[in-house]
Amino acid sequence: MELSWLLVFKIGASLAGVVVGIGSFSELSWPVKLKITAVLLAGIILIGLLAWPLAAPIEPLGVVSMPGFGGSVVLAGLAILAGFIGYFLSWPDGREIGILAVPAGLAIWAVCSGSMAELMRTTVPTLTQRQSLLAAMKWEPIFWLAIVAAGFIGVLIAQRMVSRSSKLVPRPLSIGSIIIAVVGSGLTALLCIGLFAQDIRIADSRLGSVVAQPAVGQIVFAVFVSFGIAAFLVKKFLNAGYLWPIVASALVTGFAVITYTGGDKLQYLTEHYPPAFFYLAATSILPVQMVAFGVLGSIAGYWLAVRYNYWRENLSVPAKPES
Numbered sequence: 369m370e371l372s373w374l375l376v377f378k379i380g381a382s383l384a385g386v387v388v389g390i391g392s393f394s395e396l397s398w399p400v401k402l403k404i405t406a407v408l409l410a411g412i413i414l415i416g417l418l419a420w421p422l423a424a425p426i427e428p429l430g431v432v433s434m435p436g437f438g439g440s441v442v443l444a445g446l447a448i449l450a451g452f453i454g455y456f457l458s459w460p461d462g463r464e465i466g467i468l469a470v471p472a473g474l475a476i477w478a479v480c481s482g483s484m485a486e487l488m489r490t491t492v493p494t495l496t497q498r499q500s501l502l503a504a505m506k507w508e509p510i511f512w513l514a515i516v517a518a519g520f521i522g523v524l525i526a527q528r529m530v531s532r533s534s535k536l537v538p539r540p541l542s543i544g545s546i547i548i549a550v551v552g553s554g555l556t557a558l559l560c561i562g563l564f565a566q567d568i569r570i571a572d573s574r575l576g577s578v579v580a581q582p583a584v585g586q587i588v589f590a591v592f593v594s595f596g597i598a599a600f601l602v603k604k605f606l607n608a609g610y611l612w613p614i615v616a617s618a619l620v621t622g623f624a625v626i627t628y629t630g631g632d633k634l635q636y637l638t639e640h641y642p643p644a645f646f647y648l649a650a651t652s653i654l655p656v657q658m659v660a661f662g663v664l665g666s667i668a669g670y671w672l673a674v675r676y677n678y679w680r681e682n683l684s685v686p687a688k689p690e691s
Contacts, residue, residue: 462530550612551616553601
């Protein structure tokens with residue numbers, strides 16, 4: 369599928385939406401807001417626009433898929449470049465802001481991709497084909513997370529060139545805390561996605577209920593907010609960074625697929641419902657959508673928790689008792 373004016377419009381609309389969202393955080397200065405916007409735009413241009421042919425579907429309603437080996441190498445290189453450029457565009461806040469470039473670019477792909485329901489309808493009509501597709505798809509989020517990690521590497525390379533200071537190295541967590549952070553983030557996000565990614569829901573005597581394919585806007589909102597909540601809770605109660613909710617964004621799809629294909633649920637759905645219906649809302653979300661908006665939501669939720677903690681410690685002054 370070639371780039372179209374519709375794609376350009378979606379890119380512009382996405383950037384405008386981000387700018388509006390940034391404006392809601394009044395404590396951010398305009399220079400910081402402009403830095404964030406510049407980094408997002410860099411990611412949108414390098415990944416969302418220039419790298420689009422690497423994963424663009426052939427069919428108009430096709431879905432974004434992993435590129436081949438050569439395309440993956442090129443994409444990883446562009447991701448490193450995006451993170452590198454993002455660091456300097458947002459310097460001296462590059463460590464915190466530059467990491468947004470790659471997920472912003474992938475978010476454009478996620479918005480412009482076809483849906484899981486369309487993929488099911490056109491390419492995998494039988495039970496065996498659906499099982500094969502889902503078995504392969506549960507590993508795909510790891511690839512997209514690796515591309516995001518390449519952007520992180522670009523940021524670290526740039527930081528290393530500018531300063532050798534290690535003051536921004538996060539506090540190490542115990543293995544138990546890491547496991548709790550990852551598992552807790554994944555389960556929280558999975559639960560919230562089930563609540564937020566809603567379309568037509570039909571009660572079923574055997575499965576409890578099934579849900580229709582959510583619209584792309586619902587998916588964006590559900591994944592972003594769900595991982596934002598997960599990252600907020602992880603920071604609030606474990607004092608952990610956004611890394612662990614980001615890692616969980618690559619695991620939620622696999623867990624949902626295993627649950628979805630367990631027993632005879634998939635067979636029952638195939639026999640009784642159209643391809644647009646799913647047992648779990650998370651299985652209606654493409655891996656690139658889960659990772660792109662999961663990463664952005666995790667970063668936003670983490671900084672929201674930091675802001676909340678600061679408010680509690682410094683600005684929430686109890687009222688003086690009346691004399």
